[in-house]
Amino acid sequence: MKKLIIYMLPLVMVALSCSSYRYHTTKMTGRDFSQFHTYGWLPPVDSLSKSYFDNDIAQNNIMETANRELEARGLTYTKDNPDLLFRYIAIVNNKSKPLYAPAYGFYPWGMWGYNPWMWGGWHMGWNQPAGKTLYRAGHIIIEARERKTDAVIWQARGTGEVRTPEDAINKLPEVVAQVMAQYPVPPQTASGR
Template identity: 30%
Template sequence: MKLFKLIPLLFLFVLASCSSVQVSTDYDNTVNFNEFKTYAFMKDGVDKINISDLDKKRILKAIDEELTAKGYTKSDNPDLVINLFTDAKQIVNVNSYYGGWGYGYYRPWGWNPWMMGPGYQSVSTSTQGILYIDVLKAANKELIWQGKGSGYLTSKQSKKDERIKEFVSKVLETFPTK
């Protein structure tokens, strides 16, 4: 009976793990982030990103919202420069299922090959996206903080804004607040 109670919980866990963003961050622990108040985007870096202009706008808008919420101000004379990199890779999932035609019968010399029924395979592909957000000192372009988020992307237009915001907010979650 307890197994039936765990099945919905297990389903929710699997569903949540498929939609989450895995994040890793690194920073220079000798830097005092309290001295920084303003930021700007590194135009050369943003221009080199190999994604659509619409997705670039979505990412930049999401970063603006997150940094503004953390107390930073966008400026033409910034303390920090934000650079971006993206990458994507196709993941191929192959699942095999072999049903049975029954229990078969016992043979003392080994496995009966007719015990295995017809099987089928399903093949699906999905795209895993990776977003790097680099934060550099504007004065000398020294890297002081880097965040990386990876997770599955969606091709549904209605979900793109939401997914990009999730990526950016998860990556910048540990970035220091003013």
């Protein structure tokens, strides 16, 4: 039983590390984002990739969460000449990642040859490339375009593994909230309004 746990623990850790989203952002330097007070929405970008997010439920989850996050940052929605125009891009595509096999055995001179600080003995690890495995990656990208200049001045992205369409859609509010957390203006507190 102990051996089974020792062999399964790395698999569980790899599976858990793959299920989380990673967030990245970029912005145009020299911009004072606190000067923007109103916002509107551009239509979402059509993607050529297979998308799980091409339905009313997913679009509602994205828009509702993004609107709530923008309003928490002091921005007001308007259709008439907003300061910023936001757009989202939702993509699901195929990716591959390396698949590793266990490496174990008796190494009398250390794991990779003679090493005076690593004595011989049985060693176990996950360092032998065994191939690649395919998975679906979901990307939620939100960008802000300054209406006056028509330039994208901020963009943030959340990327993670998508296991099922239902889980991906249900997780959208959490992912969009984390993407919007990258916006250069922090949420206002109740006393700050």
